[in-house]
Amino acid sequence: MPIKAPTDKHSFDRLVAVMKALRAKQGGCPWDRVQTHKSLKPYLVEETYEVLEAIDSGDPGKLKGELGDLLLQIVFHSQIDAEKGGPDVYAVAAAIADKMVSRHPHVFGPQDAPKGGDRVDKWEALKAKEKEHAKRRSIVDGVPKAMPALYRARRVLSKASRAKFAWAGKAQAWAKFEEELYEFREALARGSKAHKEEELGDLLTALVNVARFEKLDPEASLHAGVRKLTRRIAGVESLAHGRGKKITDLAQAELLELWGEVKKGEKRRPLPKKARTKAGRR
Secondary structure: OOOOOOOOHHHHHHHHHHHHHHHOOOOOOHHHOHHHHOHHHHHHHHHHHHHHHHHHHOOOHHHHHHHHHHHHHHHHHHHHHHHHOOOOOHHHHHHHHHHHHHOOHHHHOOOOOOOOOHHHHHHHHHHHHHHHHHHHOOOOOOOOOOHHHHHHHHHHHHHHHHHOOOOHHHHHHHHHHHHHHHHHHHHHHHHOHHHHHHHHHHHHHHHHHHHHOOOOOOOHHHHHHHHHHHHHHOOOOOOHOOOOOOOOOOOOHHHHHHHOOOOHHHHHHHOHHHHHHHHHHH
């Protein structure tokens, strides 16, 4: 017998009720019912990246849909725990609300708002008092191991810098990058594969540190670089198609010629207003 679709007045309550119905042992969805925290991990990652893509698109309608998909994942995981007697999604919401109140005494209490660098120090001091943070032994504990490597490197370097475990300025960061570049070249010339990979890791970490000093986001920059590369390859393919050829049929000299045409075309074509604004912010 079909379950009647929930019609709760509040949209969030309705979403929670829909998820409960999908997980119901009688009449629920067979796929939703068998999911676990572990089986849902790929979907959580995928939905998060789709939110980031929607943000970059500048389309509010697309962002609304992707935020909804991500919210569904939060409700899904919470429902799995609730069925085992754990905290439900309302307990999850209450916990994060309590955390935000306790971390903002300048908003919800009598304290004045901290200024400048004091803001970060105050935030970290308040976090350190919380139960889940009190057990941490290292300043870099809590940086998720599953984060994309560039994001994780930037976060670890940022945390280390707060404990004065960092280069004093840009000049030292650049010098370290150049040192690592030399060591990487040395490893390429006479090192084992493991040594080459180790030195490449050191080089990339040093470059992320340079980006941190320059207040640049290495992950976003790499994504932008890959988008540009993808766009230009597609442009070369389009020009080749116009000549009745496939890109795989072209000699290297022809590829370079078409690549140059694509680059010139981009320079002649002005950026849309939104793109110009984003480029200015970067």
